[in-house]
Amino acid sequence: xxxxxxxxxxxxxxxxxxxxxxxxxxxxxxxxxxxxxxxxxxxxxxxxxxxxxxxxxxxxxxxxxxxxxxxxxxxxxxxxxxxxxxxxxxxxxxxxxxxxxxxxxxxxxxxxxxxxxxxxxxxxxxxxxxxxxxxxxxxxxxxxxxxxxxxxxxxxxxxxxxxxxxxxxxxxxxxxxxxxxxxxxxxxxxxxxxxxxxxxxxxxxxxxxxxxxxxxxxxxxxxxxxxxxx
Amino acid sequence: xxxxxxxxxxxxxxxxxxxxxxxxxxxxxxxxxxxxxxxxxxxxxxxxxxxxxxxxxxxxxxxxxxxxxxxxxxxxxxxxxxxxxxxxxxxxxxxxxxxxxxxxxxxxxxxxxxxxxxxxxxxxxxxxxxxxxxxxxxxxxxxxxxxxxxxxxxxxxxxxxxxxxxxxxxxxxxxxxxxxxxxxxxxxxxxxxxxxxxxxxxxxxxxxxxxxxxxxxxxxxxxxxxxxxxxxxxxxxxxxxxxxxxxxxxxxxxxxxxxxxxxxxxxxxxxxxxxxxxxxxxxxxxxxxxxxxxxxxxxxxxxxxxxxxxxxxxxxxxxxxxxxxxxxxxxxxxxxxxxxxxxxxxxxxxxxxxxxxxxxxxxxxxxxxxxxxxxxxxxxxxxxxxxxxxxxxxxxxxxxxxxxxxxxxxxxxxxxxxx
Numbered sequence: 194x195x196x197x198x199x200x201x202x203x204x205x206x207x208x209x210x211x212x213x214x215x216x217x218x219x220x221x222x223x224x225x226x227x228x229x230x231x232x233x234x235x236x237x238x239x240x241x242x243x244x245x246x247x248x249x250x251x252x253x254x255x256x257x258x259x260x261x262x263x264x265x266x267x268x269x270x271x272x273x274x275x276x277x278x279x280x281x282x283x284x285x286x287x288x289x290x291x292x293x294x295x296x297x298x299x300x301x302x303x304x305x306x307x308x309x310x311x312x313x314x315x316x317x318x319x320x321x322x323x324x325x326x327x328x329x330x331x332x333x334x335x336x337x338x339x340x341x342x343x344x345x346x347x348x349x350x351x352x353x354x355x356x357x358x359x360x361x362x363x364x365x366x367x368x369x370x371x372x373x374x375x376x377x378x379x380x381x382x383x384x385x386x387x388x389x390x391x392x393x394x395x396x397x398x399x400x401x402x403x404x405x406x407x408x409x410x411x412x413x414x415x416x417x418x419x420x421x422x423x
Numbered sequence: 424x425x426x427x428x429x430x431x432x433x434x435x436x437x438x439x440x441x442x443x444x445x446x447x448x449x450x451x452x453x454x455x456x457x458x459x460x461x462x463x464x465x466x467x468x469x470x471x472x473x474x475x476x477x478x479x480x481x482x483x484x485x486x487x488x489x490x491x492x493x494x495x496x497x498x499x500x501x502x503x504x505x506x507x508x509x510x511x512x513x514x515x516x517x518x519x520x521x522x523x524x525x526x527x528x529x530x531x532x533x534x535x536x537x538x539x540x541x542x543x544x545x546x547x548x549x550x551x552x553x554x555x556x557x558x559x560x561x562x563x564x565x566x567x568x569x570x571x572x573x574x575x576x577x578x579x580x581x582x583x584x585x586x587x588x589x590x591x592x593x594x595x596x597x598x599x600x601x602x603x604x605x606x607x608x609x610x611x612x613x614x615x616x617x618x619x620x621x622x623x624x625x626x627x628x629x630x631x632x633x634x635x636x637x638x639x640x641x642x643x644x645x646x647x648x649x650x651x652x653x654x655x656x657x658x659x660x661x662x663x664x665x666x667x668x669x670x671x672x673x674x675x676x677x678x679x680x681x682x683x684x685x686x687x688x689x690x691x692x693x694x695x696x697x698x699x700x701x702x703x704x705x706x707x708x709x710x711x712x713x714x715x716x717x718x719x720x721x722x723x724x725x726x727x728x729x730x731x732x733x734x735x736x737x738x739x740x741x742x743x744x745x746x747x748x749x750x751x752x753x754x755x756x757x758x759x760x761x762x763x764x765x766x767x768x769x770x771x772x773x774x775x776x777x778x779x780x781x782x783x784x785x786x787x788x789x790x791x792x793x794x795x796x797x798x799x800x801x802x803x804x805x806x807x808x809x810x811x812x813x814x815x816x817x818x819x820x821x822x823x824x825x826x827x828x829x830x831x832x833x834x835x836x837x838x839x840x841x842x
Contacts (some may be wrong), residue, residue: 206705207705265743265751266704266744313525344763404597406596407552408599410552410769411550411770412550412770413550
């Protein structure tokens with residue numbers, strides 16, 4: 194199994210479909226609410242509304258992520274980045290660390306940044322990132338074998354209209370080590386709805402394993418039946 | 424002083440008592456309801472001594488009194504006139520806390536006897552899966568079974584059932600596919616988790632799980648634990664099981680087996696890179712084993728020391744993950760359900776020879792007890808319907824054939840299509 198397959202398997206194994214489903218629902222509502230808020234603000238021009246909508250989508254998704262993480266008891270942390278002073282929300286679902294990024298188009302490539310390079314490490318294996326939740330002693334702080342996933346999201350259209358400002362793209366991208374391209378992109382709607390992706394990418398081992406039902410119960414033939422008066 | 428005439432009348436009255444009344448049946452019904460003799464006596468207006476005499480078969484109740492007893496205990500009258508299950512069931516491997524009362528255990532023991540009866544009745548008409556449990560090469564003295572041997576035994580059983588080193592999606596299906604019926608009883612006691620026993624006359628082991636406020640992961644572990652008794656403790660005697668010291672060892676061994684069976688050593692070492700709560704949380708849904716059990720498993724396999732184990736349990740408490748139904752996914756993971764006995768009933772009804780009323784009178788138990796033992800939905804028997812069984816379909820269609828000469832369809836009303 195190569196690294197890309199291994200990465201995909203970890204993501205599919207550890208990403209909780211219930212969390213993804215909640216995230217999708219919350220994100221859709223947050224997108225819609227954000228549109229309503231901007232529409233209702235009479236001090237804004239249409240151009241300003243569109244600009245604000247585009248620049249505010251990151252915050253909208255972060256709000257959805259926090260709600261979903263709280264709902265499912267999944268740890269998250271807001272990290273202040275040393276390189277630019279910005280704060281970045283990070284969620285840890287099993288071995289998968291999630292950050293979010295707003296997309297302009299479906300064909301967007303990963304946008305490189307120092308902190309992303311740092312956490313994407315070698316083929317997505319995280320070397321440095323560690324959340325101190327108070328449940329690990331010092332010797333376990335070097336948490337490794339994790340995978341960075343980027344929640345890519347975008348509006349359904351390009352204009353400031355209700356139908357075009359709804360949540361459109363909802364994808365999980367797995368960047369390569371240099372954060373130059375996507376190793377894999379998974380449709381989160383699929384994961385939310387079916388628990389796994391329908392893509393041809395590696396599936397977790399347990400999905401290949403169908404447990405056989407051998408509880409076969411048959412009526413005895415009449416000749417076999419020994420009736421009693423009981 | 425009684426004169427001869429009065430004595431004679433009493434003898435006549437005694438003779439009028441229900442002749443085929445079984446005192447043991449009364450004991451069963453009373454214990455199943457958790458009643459003391461004096462309480463039952465008060466309910467029907469007799470002394471506790473009278474109840475004692477009925478139960479010892481020294482006295483037979485009059486038909487009216489029997490009717491009263493049956494009504495107060497909510498049992499069919501016929502139940503008290505059927506011979507009780509003749510076999511003494513032992514050893515019974517109980518999984519319960521030491522504080523569990525004798526009365527609570529006796530309540531469950533009655534259900535075990537009825538389980539045997541129901542299985543016996545069904546087996547006369549139904550073919551159940553053959554027993555397919557590997558006979559492990561065990562030391563004669565169970566105290567010689569070491570932890571590493573248990574790990575190997577669990578692997579052998581997995582290999583025998585061709586489970587590979589993958590998660591078991593349905594633990595109950597796994598056990599029932601090997602011909603071991605599982606019952607899920609709602610016993611309102613947090614101290615009783617489950618039981619295992621083998622019926623010598625039926626040549627069949629049975630596993631029971633208390634599903635009162637239980638989570639899916641816990642129930643899976645309970646079934647695997649009882650499977651451990653089945654595989655490891657076939658040579659254990661009833662006396663050994665009753666002995667407190669031996670009981671503790673037997674429970675520890677079954678516990679180790681459950682962990683090893685649900686999450687095999689090699690897979691655990693491979694998948695748990697670093698024992699942490701987040702790792703365990705991510706693995707819980709995949710392997711269907713609780714986070715607390717995975718902490719114990721890490722300790723058993725030497726991945727963490729006792730300090731670390733304590734530390735992780737404390738961390739679970741800090742996250743409010745300890746206690747009933749508090750771990751992540753406890754509310755979302757569905758409880759597995761047994762199917763073997765239920766399918767037996769389905770097969771009987773599906774063939775069209777029996778109605779739910781027939782089933783009730785054959786099994787001769789209160790509908791709620793039958794529903795509980797067979798894992799039928801509550802009220803399905805008492806209402807005369809079973810959820811998944813289409814009674815209209817039981818009216819089998821007559822056989823038809825096409826006349827090759829004319830093309831007409833000919834119906835044979837006296838013959839029916841086999842279902």
